Amino acid sequence: MSTVNQAIDRQIAQVNHRLKVAQLGLQVERRGEKLSLRGTLPARPGSKRLRSHQQRLSLGLPATASGLKKAEQEAKIIAAQLIQKSFSWRDYLVTNGEGRLHELCLAQQIQAFEQHFWSERSQGNGHPASGKTTWDSAYAPYLRKLEAIAQNPNLSLAEAIYATIQSTQNNSRSRQACCTALGALAAFLGLELPIDLKSLWGAYSPSRTQARQLPPDQLIVATFNQIPNRAWQFVYGVMATYGLRNHEVFYCDYSALTGGSTEATIQVLNTTKTGSHEVWPFYPEWVEQFELRSGCVPTIATDLSQTTLQRIGQRVTQQFRRYGLPFSPYDLRHAWAVRTIHFGLPDTVAARMMGHSVSVHTRTYHRWIARRDQQQAVEAALNRRQLIAPAWVEKS
Numbered sequence: 001m002s003t004v005n006q007a008i009d010r011q012i013a014q015v016n017h018r019l020k021v022a023q024l025g026l027q028v029e030r031r032g033e034k035l036s037l038r039g040t041l042p043a044r045p046g047s048k049r050l051r052s053h054q055q056r057l058s059l060g061l062p063a064t065a066s067g068l069k070k071a072e073q074e075a076k077i078i079a080a081q082l083i084q085k086s087f088s089w090r091d092y093l094v095t096n097g098e099g100r101l102h103e104l105c106l107a108q109q110i111q112a113f114e115q116h117f118w119s120e121r122s123q124g125n126g127h128p129a130s131g132k133t134t135w136d137s138a139y140a141p142y143l144r145k146l147e148a149i150a151q152n153p154n155l156s157l158a159e160a161i162y163a164t165i166q167s168t169q170n171n172s173r174s175r176q177a178c179c180t181a182l183g184a185l186a187a188f189l190g191l192e193l194p195i196d197l198k199s200l201w202g203a204y205s206p207s208r209t210q211a212r213q214l215p216p217d218q219l220i221v222a223t224f225n226q227i228p229n230r231a232w233q234f235v236y237g238v239m240a241t242y243g244l245r246n247h248e249v250f251y252c253d254y255s256a257l258t259g260g261s262t263e264a265t266i267q268v269l270n271t272t273k274t275g276s277h278e279v280w281p282f283y284p285e286w287v288e289q290f291e292l293r294s295g296c297v298p299t300i301a302t303d304l305s306q307t308t309l310q311r312i313g314q315r316v317t318q319q320f321r322r323y324g325l326p327f328s329p330y331d332l333r334h335a336w337a338v339r340t341i342h343f344g345l346p347d348t349v350a351a352r353m354m355g356h357s358v359s360v361h362t363r364t365y366h367r368w369i370a371r372r373d374q375q376q377a378v379e380a381a382l383n384r385r386q387l388i389a390p391a392w393v394e395k396s
Contacts, residue, residue, distance in 0.1 A: 005030070008063050015072045024079035028071050035061045035071045037078065044089050057092050090190055101189065106150050106157065110143050113188045133309045142168075142178040143185065158193055161186065162200075171202035214335045215327045217283075224290060227323050231298035235316060237290030239329055242266055242279045243336030243354055246313035246329050250302050257287070258295040268355060271304070279353045282339050337361070341368045 009030060016027045026039035037057045043049045059074055061067035081087035090101055101112060117135060142164060149167070150160035161182045168175040179197040186193055215223070220240050227233045235249050244252070253267035263280065264287045270276040281287050300315055301307050316329050333354075340350045347369060351361035362369055 005063070008065070008068065011065065011068055015068060019072070019075055022076075022079075024075060025082070026075045026079055028068065028075065029056065030063045031056075033063050035059050035063055035067055037071065037075055041082070042087060042089070059092075088190055090188070106147060109189060110147065110185070113143075113185050114139075116188055117184075132304075136308060137310055138177045139181045139184075142181040145178075146182060146185075157189075157191060158186075161193065161197075162195070165197065165200050176201050214338060215331055217335070217339070219326070220332065220335065221286075221289070223325055223327075226325060229298075230294075231296050232319050232323070233290070234292065234294065234296040235298060235319070236325075236332070237286065237292050238266070239332040240336065241281045241283070241286040241290065241292060243282070243333045243340075244268070244279070245333060245355075246316035247309040248355075249316070250297060250300070250312055254295040258293050260293065264292075275355065277352055277355050282336060282343065282345075334365075337365050338368050341365060341372050344372070 012028050012030055012035075019026055019028070026037050029036045029038050036059055038054065039057075040052050041055045041057060042052050044055070057078070059071055061071050061074075078087060101109060104112065114135070117139065118131065145167065146160060146164045149155070149163050150157060152160070155163065164182060165175065165178050168178045179201050183193075183197040185191075186197075224233060224236055224240075227236055238244060238249050238252075239246075248268050251269045251271040253269060257264050257266050264284060265278050265280050268277050268279060287293065300312065302312065313329075320327075320329055337350060337354060340353075341347075347361055348358050351358045354361065
């Protein structure tokens with residue numbers, strides 16, 4: 001061992017004595033020419049262990065007198081964080097060999113955030129295609145805009161985040177998506193924002209899109225015949241009868257339908273945005289009227305290594321415009337949902353068939369659900385009235 005290393009080891013011993021007397025639960029270690037801390041720390045992200053245990057934490061500091069001074073200060077900070085239960089590994093993990101997260105430039109931090117996004121997705125049950133659609137449409141555009149705005153040297157990162165949000169239209173879906181994306185980035189970076197981004201969402205709600213008039217069933221049937229192509233008639237008919245999203249038409253198991261099953265259900269595959277779920281037809285009569293047992297899907301690129309769910313959905317929208325249809329593909333989905341409400345299908349069942357949560361279902365279709373519930377309450381009250389009405393009231 002060199003004289004220099006012997007000298008720094010003696011200094012490390014002195015530091016560790018002070019840390020032990022202070023009962024901080026951490027010790028400094030020299031590993032080659034670098035310094036680390038060792039102590040009982042929470043499980044690292046991605047670890048299979050759930051409880052805190054003895055671990056090393058690389059400080060990236062040189063094994064010198066000045067490096068040791070910083071290591072002792074860092075030990076005190078981490079010990080305080082452990083007591084307050086605010087310690088996070090994020091600032092101490094090396095990202096792609098480029099350094100710790102807080103030391104990276106914004107572009108590198110966003111790259112690390114994207115890796116984190118995909119890591120989180122890989123641990124869930126969703127299909128990678130839906131993750132790609134979410135990243136490409138709901139995260140990447142706003143992160144690129146943040147990068148551009150953050151080039152202003154007079155803005156802190158928090159100020160750049162607020163400026164990026166303010167650059168989107170107020171009370172819009174893009175404002176909400178921007179807040180969600182940048183809020184997730186700030187949480188990943190451990191950046192405390194003085195103003196909660198949710199307070200900047202505005203008054204946007206998916207249910208606001210339902211203010212427009214949905215096509216009545218008679219118009220839906222009549223419009224079917226405007227489509228000259230049989231395969232695209234099938235797309236239209238399936239969306240109308242089963243309430244599918246644009247892209248879901250191309251990722252369904254139609255075997256029960258084409259095999260002549262009396263229930264004529266279809267199975268949306270796990271490839272799609274919200275995973276596998278079974279759907280029943282409303283109206284069942286439309287299965288025969290639209291000749292859906294043919295299972296005639298248009299031939300388009302559906303290999304998700306070459307395309308995305310978003311692009312496939314856009315292809316459907318383009319075809320509706322090409323044929324001059326008087327409403328959008330999603331109007332068929334919304335009309336299906338409202339139809340099930342009028343039929344009295346439980347909201348939990350309808351939500352499951354539509355591939356979203358009950359809370360999203362009730363929020364999106366609130367006014368129709370409220371009307372149904374009010375009607376049912378009125379009918380129940382009138383029925384009770386008939387039972388308890390006094391003799392002078394003429395019963396129908």
